[in-house]
Amino acid sequence: MLKYQEIAGKIEKSIKNQRLKQGDKLPSLEELVSQFNASKSTVRKALEILENKGAIYQLRGSGIFVRKLKRRGYIDLGLTRGLKGTIGEYEMTTEVLAVEVIDATSEIAKNLSIEIGDAVYYIKRVRFLHGQPLCIEESYFVKSIVTYMNKEIAADSIFNYLRTALKLNLGFSDSYFHVGKINEEESKFLKLSIGEPKFYLESIFYLATGKAFDYSKTTYHYDQAQFFIQATSE
């Protein structure tokens, strides 16, 4: 574990433990430096991470303050993670409709920067929140990177499997989304009428090496899903 990660984690935990609220003040940089026995730069690196995560903000001449989200129950789109990683595991269930190896179509190949015909895992799932259909998702994983996959894994957290079992280093992601109308197939799975609203999200996930490995298309139930992003200047 890196020192600055450890420090960031400890600060975050202390915010939780002390139940600090929006605007509450943390110890000064200098104090943190001596408290964690680290150099100023290292502590600042930790604070920068927390700042980018939206957990704190720093104000020159004044101090370091807690930044808290005001609302709950929103899906964080500012993360490079699977759904389970962002929503919390407890109330979510998954129905796996398909796990197959297929040849990449031109659409898949383009988004994953591979060749048409290259092998990809095709996974189709419906996900439920508190038993209500939340979304239907089709994912394509580059088989040369994600070498093995099965229904059990797909029913659980795929991203967790990639990180721990396959030891892949996730890097970054591009997410594109817009609003549309439910088509016939989606209407069945989400229990909606054709033409009702949908939230349509396409994401491309990359390894730390810059290689794309997952292209996912997800249609959300318009009434079940809400999202948030915490942005920071610059």
Add this chain to the structure above:
Amino acid sequence: MLKYQEIAGKIEKSIKNQRLKQGDKLPSLEELVSQFNASKSTVRKALEILENKGAIYQLRGSGIFVRKLKRRGYIDLGLTRGLKGTIGEYEMTTEVLAVEVIDATSEIAKNLSIEIGDAVYYIKRVRFLHGQPLCIEESYFVKSIVTYMNKEIAADSIFNYLRTALKLNLGFSDSYFHVGKINEEESKFLKLSIGEPKFYLESIFYLATGKAFDYSKTTYHYDQAQFFIQATSE
């Protein structure tokens, strides 16, 4: 201008000028250090900014590479800016429907962390892209912070005015969004039928000091607007 900002800007410009593509390699850290006459840490700070912006990615032992978005015409939600700042000015026009000072309701007060009855500027606008209605927006600005406002300013870029004329330092923002159905009032402005899909976004913008100054509610035309986010791990 800070040194690391200048360096970040120059690197970004050189990516554009040389028309570098996804995966193209930049000079090594060491080269950049000598090229810009800066210390390693300063150059790394610049590179970190570009990494968080989604412009590059760095790979230990290998090099620094260009990360490019694959698609165009999407609105970036990962920014703390007004619409004009993210979408480019050229094709956007604005119709101002209202600029008034009102008393904060409980909803407004809660989101802006002010008292009920405090004075806020209420601004209502419809925005057009290529002459087509893109969205209808209602904004509430804390009057004690945004001390002056008028129709001309509202017709242009409010955020630009805040930065340059009022010299406010923008800090961060929280954005919440979901999908819904158009109501009667929205249907008129967006030229849609009641019940058609809408993308509904609420944003709260904060100064660098942590004080909320703008609460905005925006309803987007489902067919005109698409969005993206570039996320980074860690």
Add this chain to the structure above:
DNA sequence: CAGTGGTCTAGACCACTAT
């Protein structure tokens, strides 16, 4: 003006990638 965060440097040493 005291206190606090922000910038920048120079350098030691570590960890990963590619060949």
Add this chain to the structure above:
DNA sequence: TAGTGGTCTAGACCACTGG
């Protein structure tokens, strides 16, 4: 094993906030 990015330190000096 050479090359390249990542971590961490110690310290000088700058810039802003608030009493």
